[in-house]
Amino acid sequence: MVTRRDAARDAVPVVIGYITLGLAAGLLLVAEGLNWWWAPLWSVLIYSGTMQMLLVPLAGAGEPLAAIAASTLFVSGRHVFYGLGFPLDRVRGRLVTRLYAIHAITDEVYALLASRERTAMSGRYIVTVEVMSHCAWIFGTTAGALAGTGLAALVGERVELLGFVLTALFVVLAIENWRSHPDLAVLLIGFVAGAVGLAVGGSAALLSALGTLAVALIALYTWRQRAARTAGEEAR
Structure with a gap:
């Protein structure tokens, strides 16, 4: 049975990717004129990299709530399919833990868990991967928002190119999954x-x-x- 130590090791690629992309998300947020504290708040409650990126210009432009809700449905509707294969049955204990396990499913976390043997994963392993990934995203977005224009000048105008790190992450996870389950x-x-x-x-x-x-x-x-x-x- 894989342990929390295994989860900490396996989550490292996701953590690195989330911190990097989170910096870009935080930069975009303050560049739109929003207060920095929106970054950790959205990261805790929304926790969707793609949607948070899209939410910045929508909120900055004052779009109506209905338009934001429709955009969220199209962008984050994919999470409905994750429930078909997510090993929620491995997560036992308090209801709040199981609810958090559902809330913390993201593209990268799902891809990482899908590359592992389902019956070998414990609930602690799954939740540890999710918590580490979530904390990395919160840290990245908050740090990017606090750094503000100074970090934006250091990175350059094409801040969105930082998102390529997640493409590389998916390639690595796909290769790992093929090795485990060709x-x-x-x-x-x-x-x-x-x-x-x-x-x-x-x-x-x-x-x-x-x-x-x-x-x-x-x-x-x-x-x-x-x-x-x-x-x-x-x-x-």
Whole structure:
């Protein structure tokens, strides 16, 4: 059973990525004219890198609440699919702990946990990964907001390029997942889902890609279950 020490080691890539991207998010926030304390507040309650990036110009422009809610639905609606594979059954204990485990599911945390053996993960391992990742994001956004224009001048005009660190992080997690669970069919489904997302484009790109991925994986799982059942009946 993996321990908290294992969780601390495994969470390091996510922590580094969140601190780096969090700095960019904090910089964008103060550059829009918002107070620095919005950074930790949003990071605790919203905890969605993509949505926090989008929320900055929306809030700065005074967009109506309905427009912000609709944008949140399109951008963060992908989290609905994470519940299909998240090992919540491994998290036991108080209700508040289980609720936090749900709240703290992010793209990177989900990808990291998906690359691990489900039955080998303890609830402490899962929550430790989530807490470390969440704290890194809060620290990064707050530090970026407090640093303000001084750090922005140091980084340069293209602050958003800091977000590439998460692309690199996903590549590393994908390689690690392939080493642990090599499955050509799943890999091809991933490429197809990515192509669908690129074809759709816009704010619905990610949601379309994840929807395609979920449907295709369910179909693959159903087909394999039927094939295994048929093979078992023929063997008998």
